[in-house]
Amino acid sequence: MKLKYNTVEELVSAASSSNKKISEIVLEQQAEDMESTTELVYATMENSFDVMRQSVISGLDETLRSPSGLSGGAAAKVKKAVDEGKNHYGHLLGNAISMALAVTEFNSCMGKIVAAPTAGSCGVIPAALISVMDEYDIPKHDIVMSLFTSSAIGMVIAKCASIAGAEGGCQAEVGSASAMAAAALTELFDGTPQMVSDSCAIALKNTMGLVCDPVAGLVEVPCIKRNAMGVANAFTASELACAGIKSVIPADEVILAMRQVGQLMSSSLKETSEGGLAATPTGCRLCRQIFGPDSCGGE
Numbered sequence: 001m002k003l004k005y006n007t008v009e010e011l012v013s014a015a016s017s018s019n020k021k022i023s024e025i026v027l028e029q030q031a032e033d034m035e036s037t038t039e040l041v042y043a044t045m046e047n048s049f050d051v052m053r054q055s056v057i058s059g060l061d062e063t064l065r066s067p068s069g070l071s072g073g074a075a076a077k078v079k080k081a082v083d084e085g086k087n088h089y090g091h092l093l094g095n096a097i098s099m100a101l102a103v104t105e106f107n108s109c110m111g112k113i114v115a116a117p118t119a120g121s122c123g124v125i126p127a128a129l130i131s132v133m134d135e136y137d138i139p140k141h142d143i144v145m146s147l148f149t150s151s152a153i154g155m156v157i158a159k160c161a162s163i164a165g166a167e168g169g170c171q172a173e174v175g176s177a178s179a180m181a182a183a184a185l186t187e188l189f190d191g192t193p194q195m196v197s198d199s200c201a202i203a204l205k206n207t208m209g210l211v212c213d214p215v216a217g218l219v220e221v222p223c224i225k226r227n228a229m230g231v232a233n234a235f236t237a238s239e240l241a242c243a244g245i246k247s248v249i250p251a252d253e254v255i256l257a258m259r260q261v262g263q264l265m266s267s268s269l270k271e272t273s274e275g276g277l278a279a280t281p282t283g284c285r286l287c288r289q290i291f292g293p294d295s296c297g298g299e
Helices: 008-018 022-033 038-059 074-083 091-108 124-136 140-160 174-188 193-206 223-242 251-264 281-291
Strands: none
Touching (some): 008 251, 022 140, 174 223, 193 223
């Protein structure tokens, strides 16, 4: 069965009928489509994962600050709290949050990241996968393979809805990243292809309607902290699905609903910085502070 990435159900059906994981059939299909070998395609994905890991390490530098001054150093603060046993919700969640912040703060400082699926949502997937890898000593090979499942979910969302904040709001960026991460986590913890689908649906439902309202037009406030929320949402969605809890609304219907919500959303809430947090008094003050007195369109 040649994958067309038109639906999540297509992925589930192909994997279930062949008694394979979604990641396995996607890797094989990508190698065929690219007229390459599975080894070379895997190596390319492994390189992407290595970039993700390095962006976490680099982003944890406590001296890191963005050119705007709006971000930097938050990841290091959370990591310090975790290391000193002062965070309140567990080692895994604390580390995941610090990693999500680290990658996105590193991005705001013009560091090298993997846009997964976008630069604005680049912290969710690395944080989810690297934190569980470290916590449970999961082999790197399994983590890299899970990225093929994550990517397949992202391809369906991009094809049937959107992964761009300018088109669908932040639900299309952090929401999609969270769904992709949830799918990867679910497969990592031996969830069935149907559980992968359910985790994707749950994660997207939890972020339905999330707007894109970057202060001063920069991918910093509130984008960075939304990545931290995204990884927590991915954990929640995967935990529910792996416990056997199904999404009442199928993943493909959720994706189409997300597209419709994006179409209904005002342009002021889709990356234009004309509404939401960007248009608050503080948001406008920060914009003028960075770009000059006539720079804020929110007032």
